[in-house]
Amino acid sequence: MGINTEKTNMPFEIKDCALISRMAGIDTAINLRELRERLLICPVECLFHHFSETLIRPTFDDPEYRNDFAIWASRNLRDRVLAERLGIINPYALDSFETLRAVLVDIVDERLSEVPFIPWVEKGEDFRFMRAVTVVFHTHRKLFAPEDLRSQLSRMSLSSIYYHFVEARRRTEDGSDDFTAWLAGFGTGTGVMIDALKGIDFYFLTLFELKRQLISVLERATSAEPTYEKST
Amino acid sequence: MKRVLKDYEPLAGSNAVSQLKQLARDLVGAKVVHVNSTKAGGGVAEILGWLVPLMNDLGLDTSWEIVQGHSEYFQVTKAFHNGLQGNNATLTQRMLEVYEETLTDNANRLRIVLENADFVFIHDPQPAGLLERCNDRSGKWIWRCHIDASHPNRKVWNYLKGKVSAYDASIFSMPDFAQPLVHPQFIIAPSIDPLSDKNCELTETEINNTLQELGIPHDLPILVQISRFDRFKDPIGLIKAFTLLNSSVDARLVLAGGGATDDPEGDAVLEEVKDAAGKNDRIHVLLLPADAHRTINALQRSASIVFQKSTQEGFGLTVTEGMWKGKPVIGGNVGGIRLQVHNHYTGYLVNTPEGAALRARELLRNPVKRERMGLTAQRFVAENFLLTRHLREYLTLMSGLRRGLANYLVAS
Incomplete structure (x- = not known):
């Protein structure tokens, strides 16, 4: 069974990626005012690392918050109010990581105006600004038709899903994921699949949970798509 | 191999x-x-x-x-x-x-x-x-x-x-x-290498035979710390914790480690540890050869709790090893131990012998919690530290x- 699409499209090349974390070369922040200063000057790659690459680097998979700033505010500054305000930020709801920087600084400014003293941490608990080097490589596997996406997802590694569904939003002009961009290339016929992908609130999922949800929503979406027998 | x-x-x-x-x-x-x-x-x-x-x-x-x-x-x-x-x-x-x-x-x-x-x-x-x-x-x-x-x-x-x-x-x-x-x-x-002699699966028979060869009766819960005899590993602090613990819970403590050719202080620290253990027959201090990997594996697998009560630590591979074997770990709140031991999930981070004794007592009294933590620890290692x-x-x-x-x- 296949999905009836308006036109054909180029095959989708499944890629994978590996990441290695590195120090950003910026002084650590030992209090909230220093954090604000460093947020203003750190490369945008740092913000991406502390918000998005947390998904893919080795870490305990059940953290309280999804971004490192909120975790630091909670665990080290012991400022639950700040942690909650930082924790709710979804970077993908913003138009760019520069906007994210402005939002972060605004939240920190607000907190600094509320507290009677500058929140600080003990020596050794400083916030350390990091970034990463990402190496992308071919898996030499391809998708040819929309239904292949559903069937091949279970074979994809978590880092491959990260690359195509999460990291893509940094690469693409409209901030969409690679799967959606490819499906859109078939014209009409893949709308239900695209809507299903857009409906995933992935920021609060682990990659394992994201993979499971992708498979689940595409299974539902493709069973709802009008289908036809594929001609050979 | x-x-x-x-x-x-x-x-x-x-x-x-x-x-x-x-x-x-x-x-x-x-x-x-x-x-x-x-x-x-x-x-x-x-x-x-x-x-x-x-x-x-x-x-x-x-x-x-x-x-x-x-x-x-x-x-x-x-x-x-x-x-x-x-x-x-x-x-x-x-x-x-x-x-x-x-x-x-x-x-x-x-x-x-x-x-x-x-x-x-x-x-x-x-x-x-x-x-x-x-x-x-x-x-x-x-x-x-x-x-x-x-x-x-x-x-x-x-x-x-x-x-x-x-x-x-x-x-x-x-x-x-x-x-x-x-x-x-x-x-x-x-x-860690999950297939190495130190981390591979062992049979119960091999584990029991190893304990027998080492002269460690398996009559009480066993607490194990594997590390070189180094002051930063705080073996004396662990003996103090065990002494505190043993007044309320019966257990055995095994402190085992090999020497390294690039560590000239090991002998002196080993003597200090033996002195601190004194005549307590529930404390077993073992100097193992550098290639005693299966012995270490058996000791870790025999343990109810694995300790790494360091006061300074690099990453703490013995923590990873213990967790891979499905054991909760009580570790010093330092270095890479903090990356691996997550309070209430994979074990406990402690700062003092008293803290180590308290958490060991809690876990020894609660086998269900011990098992749940051990499984979480094993999965955490499988996903991140292989x-x-x-x-x-x-x-x-x-x-x-x-x-x-x-x-x-x-x-x-």
Whole structure:
């Protein structure tokens, strides 16, 4: 069974990626005012690392918050109010990581105006600004038709899903994921699949949970798509 | 036994192995040399024991060299080691001369292989001075620091900084351990080999036989700390914790470790530990040979709780090993232990002998909680600290270095 699409499209090349974390070369922040200063000057790659690459680097998979700033505010500054305000930020709801920087600084400014003293941490608990080097490589596997996406997802590694569904939003002009961009290339016929992908609130999922949800929503979406027998 | 990547597929998954092969395509044929100071004893030798053959299996031309030296040289490098960990360390002119002379001898012996390598990984401070003696080097040199260097003795660090600044990059086990340097600093957490003698599955019979051979009755819950006899591992603090615990819960404590050829203080610390244990027949102090991996495996598997009550720690591979065997870990709230032990999930972080005794009592009284934590710990290691992840990060680093460390690269 296949999905009836308006036109054909180029095959989708499944890629994978590996990441290695590195120090950003910026002084650590030992209090909230220093954090604000460093947020203003750190490369945008740092913000991406502390918000998005947390998904893919080795870490305990059940953290309280999804971004490192909120975790630091909670665990080290012991400022639950700040942690909650930082924790709710979804970077993908913003138009760019520069906007994210402005939002972060605004939240920190607000907190600094509320507290009677500058929140600080003990020596050794400083916030350390990091970034990463990402190496992308071919898996030499391809998708040819929309239904292949559903069937091949279970074979994809978590880092491959990260690359195509999460990291893509940094690469693409409209901030969409690679799967959606490819499906859109078939014209009409893949709308239900695209809507299903857009409906995933992935920021609060682990990659394992994201993979499971992708498979689940595409299974539902493709069973709802009008289908036809594929001609050979 | 030499293992190949395929052997790891059942544990790490076919995707993990496939990723390594894809990444390595970019590096096939590259000459890689690892240099450290011992082939037996300690976490670094263990890591290189699997890393080198697996890199070769992926098509990289990889070798492992060690620096050779007399006991005086290892006294100096032990002072470096202690100094990097923040301990007081005296560096005399004579000590520095011994270090420099030994490195010159080693550079003369290793120069050809080092200068022809595409990548040279220098592990820890012992061989750090080799770079400045290889003027015709053509490859990338990376200093791999396995030690918690977050609060180094300034005199020691200033000296070593002069040695490592000229490297192309350095690697630390945790962001907290990194020191400001002029070159890029990468973070790679260590890992364990799940198929090694130290971590593979054992039968109950083998575990029981091992305990019998060591003279440890299996009549009470066993608490185990595996580590070199080193003051930073706080064996005396653990004995104090056990004494506190044993007034309310019956158990046995096993303190076991091997010596390392590059650790001249081990004998003295072992004597201190034996003195502290005194005539308590529930405390078993064992000096094991460097190759007693299956014995260590059996001890960890026999344990109800694994301890690593360090006051300073690099990464703490014994923590990873214990967790891989499904044991909750009570560890010192330091270094890489904090990366692995998550309070109430995989074990407990403690700061004092009293804290260690309290948490041990809690876990010994609650077997359901112990089992749940152990399972969480095992899954955490499976997802993050197996050697496939470690190897992937080395390959990523090499690929990145070769391509100028742009943030975003496409490997062929």
